[in-house]
Amino acid sequence: MLNKIILVQLLFISSLDLASDNDLAIKTIINDIKTGWETGSGEPFRKNFLDFDGARYFESGGQNEGLDDLINHHVEPEKDALTFLSLEFSGIEINYEKDFAWAVANTRVKGEVRKSEKKFDKAGYQTFLFRKIDDQWKVVHTHSSSRDYNPEKHSH
Amino acid sequence: MKTTIFKSLFITLLIMQSVSVFSHSNKHEEPKDPMFSGLDSDAAEVVIQFRDALKAGNAEIVNSVLSKDVLIYESGNAERSSLQYVSGHMLSDMKYLASIDSEIIEHQVKISGDVAISTSQSKNISTKDGKTTERISMETIVVSKVKGQWLITHIHWS
Numbered sequence: 110m111l112n113k114i115i116l117v118q119l120l121f122i123s124s125l126d127l128a129s130d131n132d133l134a135i136k137t138i139i140n141d142i143k144t145g146w147e148t149g150s151g152e153p154f155r156k157n158f159l160d161f162d163g164a165r166y167f168e169s170g171g172q173n174e175g176l177d178d179l180i181n182h183h184v185e186p187e188k189d190a191l192t193f194l195s196l197e198f199s200g201i202e203i204n205y206e207k208d209f210a211w212a213v214a215n216t217r218v219k220g221e222v223r224k225s226e227k228k229f230d231k232a233g234y235q236t237f238l239f240r241k242i243d244d245q246w247k248v249v250h251t252h253s254s255s256r257d258y259n260p261e262k263h264s265h
Numbered sequence: 266m267k268t269t270i271f272k273s274l275f276i277t278l279l280i281m282q283s284v285s286v287f288s289h290s291n292k293h294e295e296p297k298d299p300m301f302s303g304l305d306s307d308a309a310e311v312v313i314q315f316r317d318a319l320k321a322g323n324a325e326i327v328n329s330v331l332s333k334d335v336l337i338y339e340s341g342n343a344e345r346s347s348l349q350y351v352s353g354h355m356l357s358d359m360k361y362l363a364s365i366d367s368e369i370i371e372h373q374v375k376i377s378g379d380v381a382i383s384t385s386q387s388k389n390i391s392t393k394d395g396k397t398t399e400r401i402s403m404e405t406i407v408v409s410k411v412k413g414q415w416l417i418t419h420i421h422w423s
Contacts, residue, residue, distance in 0.1 A: 163299060163373060165384050167403040169423045172386065202336075204418075209380040211407050211419060213336060234338040236405055236421045238382055249375075250382060252405040254423030256341040 128205070134246050135203055135212055135239060142237075142248070146196050149188025151180035159240060159247035167252040169233075194220040198235060208241040218255055231255035303374035308381030308408040311415045312374065315406075320367070322359045324351060332409065332416040339422045365391040370401075379410035 138157045145153035158164075160176040166183075173179040187194060198214040218231045233255025239246045303309055311330050318326035331347035337354075344350045372385035383406040391398050407419035 163302070165373070167384070167405060167421075167423065170401050170403060172403060206380045206409060207378050209377050211380075213338070213419070233341055234343060234421065236338065236419065238405075238407070240377060250384060250405065252403065252421040252423065254338065254341070254421065262341070 131205065131210070131246070132203055135210060135237075136201060138239075138246060138248065139198055139201060139212065139214065139237065143196050143198060145184060146187070147194050149185050149194075151184055154180050154184060157246075157248055159242065159249050161249075165250060167250075169254045190223055192221040192223045192226075194218070210239040210241070210246065212237040212239070216253060216255060217258065230258040232258045299373075300371040301373070303376065303381075304372060306374055306376055306381065308376055308410075308415045309374040309383065311408055311417065312383045312406050315417060319355075319359055320362045322363060324355065324359075327351065327355060330415075330417055332411060332418045335416075335418055335420065337420045337422075339420070365389045381408040381415070382406075383408060 141153035141157055145151065154176060158176050158179075162175070164175050166173045166179050168183075173183050195218070197217040199217070201212055201214045203210055203212045214235045214237075216231075216233050216235045218233075219229065221228045233253065236250075236252040237248055238250040240249050241247075304313070314326060315330045318324075318330075328347055328351050331350065333347050334345070335347050335350065337344040337350050339354060339358075342354065344353060366389070368388045368390075370386045370388055372383070374381055374383045383404070385404045387402050387404070389400045389402055391400070403423050405419075405421040406417055408415050409418045410416075411418075
């Protein structure tokens with residue numbers, strides 16, 4: 110009986126370890142993506158996104174088709190178009206289903222447009238979808254949406 | 266003798282022709298449209314049912330395909346259960362969808378085990394005071410197989 114209890118406890122502990130390993134891996138990827146956006150670098154995207162035909166990345170009523178499109182027409186041009194960009198992900202929740210995971214987060218995006226010197230401050234939500242391939246989590250889809258920050262409404 | 270030879274020749278030609286027609290039809294199969302894929306799956310059927318029910322104002326069907334703990338991101342708001350959505354934003358979504366012409370521009374559903382990802386883009390046309398407005402909306406839906414039933418567990422609209 111005691112052996113069974115110990116075995117159940119060990120299995121429970123090992124499942125917690127696995128979950129925390131996966132959480133850590135996914136949160137590291139999300140942090141890499143944040144850095145990629147802020148620095149206008151495609152490298153974290155090439156490292157962590159699964160490049161496949163038909164990949165779609167949505168952002169507030171628009172989309173990029175494929176990884177090259179996302180990097181070449183969205184991530185990298187922002188380096189020149191914006192004086193600065195600050196992106197925060199908070200309240201990250203991760204759900205797993207075998208080799209699939211979806212993560213959601215609150216977002217806060219601040220920046221300044223170089224040409225117009227117009228500053229923006231937006232809050233919203235982000236969805237990341239992942240697949241585990243060869244023991245590595247890869248982003249297969251993202252969807253972000255945001256609106257002008259409202260301190261009363263966006264209390265997160 | 267001659268008749269037998271002609272008969273054999275005729276049958277051979279007939280077989281050759283039918284083989285040629287078969288291979289011809291294979292060669293010219295309609296290519297699959299990459300803008301609309303995976304839509305014949307059970308998971309896609311749930312997404313389509315959900316969308317149709319919202320448009321038709323059928324709350325019962327909407328509720329039946331949502332997981333109880335569904336997380337819905339919509340217009341800067343988050344709803345964290347089917348109860349919260351059905352008793353909250355659902356009615357205004359139904360009213361909005363009934364008042365516009367909506368055309369799905371693309372829709373892909375990919376299944377990975379007990380999870381399916383549905384991504385789509387729609388063109389929404391609304392008319393107010395004689396003025397027509399066109400808006401593109403994006404939809405991400407996660408559908409999960411729970412106890413053998415496909416249910417929507419996450420929606421992100423923008």
